[in-house]
Amino acid sequence: MNKLYIIKIGGNVLDDEPSLKKFLKDFASIQAPKILIHGGGKIATKLGDQLGIQSNYVKGRRVTDAETLDLVTMVYGGLVNKQIVAQLQEWHCNAMGVTGADGNLIKAVKRPVGETDFGFVGDITTDSVNSTLLYFLLKQNVIPIFAPLTHANGTMLNTNADTIASVLAISLSKHFDVRLIFCFEKTGVLQDVKDEKSVITNLNKSTYLKLLKEGSFHDGILPKLENAFNAIESGVKEVLIGEHTNLLANTSYETKGTLITLS
């Protein structure tokens, strides 16, 4: 099967113009099918403040009310997404900016109201993905650039970018050998959180379980690792956790982050 890179970037890249430019130039130069998923960054909060839209959090998680939904639809689906697309086009990468609503690429279920009403938030599974259309787009050398938005019942929904990346990776594993890359602020998963040089370069399930038992991992990395092993066990060939500045290494054989595989 052909290789497919599914790459997720967050606020630390998006909020810094030179970093973003360098990253996009690297992304454009990857000579393989690829998909980018971006988060929102600080601009949504900044614009929300200007418009007097209050951020509302319950137990540390943002609630997406109608005003906030319009805000993230504008900023993530419009401004951030199209600026990325225009720049990639300049680097001869035929990017196409999409949300889950476009081409019904990711259909969500609005999160049911439990103890908390999170508002316009979409939950997704691998069944949510229109992998047929994605496969056809990739075959046409069109590079999908996902904003973290999905849809259900005629409305847009806010959806976590990490989850979108995982779900896409699992769903497209039937067509490709997928390497799912999470760009974050550290070089990789660290053996010692205070030592940037202590990157665990290869991590398989048995080593993970052993280190987990020994309490070696920093709390912050645990959800990412759970997410990564979930993807691996659902058919994704490799998950890589690393820094956005090392994208070109991390899409080659000489990876600089943490490469996670089943065995």
Place this chain on the structure above:
Amino acid sequence: MNKLYIIKIGGNVLDDEPSLKKFLKDFASIQAPKILIHGGGKIATKLGDQLGIQSNYVKGRRVTDAETLDLVTMVYGGLVNKQIVAQLQEWHCNAMGVTGADGNLIKAVKRPVGETDFGFVGDITTDSVNSTLLYFLLKQNVIPIFAPLTHANGTMLNTNADTIASVLAISLSKHFDVRLIFCFEKTGVLQDVKDEKSVITNLNKSTYLKLLKEGSFHDGILPKLENAFNAIESGVKEVLIGEHTNLLANTSYETKGTLITLS
């Protein structure tokens, strides 16, 4: 050749929620390949006011400075476009929201600075269109929904929605029998501007020239007619000028607007 409907709507539909909903339901029900192009409506101006972005006009035409470009990219390319797409998905129309940057569908040239610097405005011709990708999307039953934005040299550009509709129609005439429909605020081209019932139902080139000579047309309709005959003479099979409420009639044989043909 198969029929293709290319339909342009403006602010009068977009700014009125019930009208838009009815229009989109009608649009979704058209059983043929189709493309929608939307303008912006009042929401960009309203949001610009809230953000303190001043509208700047030279000789009655808006100048797109960097702040205004961000505003229209957010509002046209994000909010308006994705709300339309989400609603169409609800009516089982597999809409995909795009700008000219996405998939390099319409590559523009930034308008050269002459007497006036219009800022981030894109000029386009039929050579600007990636008709291969559009044709491919339509073959997959994907319905492109265009925001009035294009791109060049790594940046988004503001582009007139009527022009985008015409250029798409001309460019796709090599693959389809195109009917280009301009939805506007009147039932059609009127023989007497004060009488809504005086719609000219069929207008060909020779009748047009005769009526033009007699001074029959209201000034406001002249640019639309010039635009229409330009499209007709460049390969578009039919241009229809009519009201958005009559969309279903105007995509059938019993048109209620003005159907413009070469002969």
